[in-house]
Amino acid sequence: MSETDSPRYVVSSAVDATAVLRRLARAGWSTREGFALPEGGWDLTAARVLLYGRVPDLETARLVVLAAARGAGVVAIVDAGGDVGRALLADLDRLGAVYRTPDGGPEDDSPAAVVQLVPEQRALLERLANGETIAAAAAAEFLSLRTANRRIAQARDVLGVRSTREAVLVYLRQRRPE
Secondary structure, three states: OOOOOOEEEEEOOOHHHHHHHHHHHHHEEEEEEOOOOOOOOOOOOHHOOOEEOOOOOOOOOHHHHHHHHOOOOEEOOOOOHHHHHHHHHHHHOOOOEEEEOOOOOOOOOOOHHHHHHHHHHHHHHHHOOOOOOOOHHHHHHOOHHHHHHHHHHHHHHHHHOOOOOHHHHHHHHHOOOO
């Protein structure tokens, strides 16, 4: 994605949308719910406006495409397999890259945010993904429970999620196969 392109995301859940919104807000995007366009000039690229919300029908999908065409970033929550989702994806694809997962965004220069995690954080998330408790993972990694909790909290920040469960899910989607 080039510097002048605005982000376009089509995700299936509010959890995924929240992860994207947090990351883009930290990168300087101004977020607004709904796809009604702000007044002003045609090109919204310089304004760094990010519109988000659910897309229940084709009329809302049309608003999403219009906003994206005018240079606004969009995060649309819709079932990509349904009629509305397929139509939205087809139209947005004509404008450029469309991201369908929250973990691959324009602000990530690395292939995935997991790359930004330190080895201790990755090890803890791997153990949690395998069903261990935080206490058991901490003991196995020779960390105190307090240090393990702090490392996991830092990992949540890097991954742009609120809960440890979300962090584990993002980690599982992004980790490289070994």
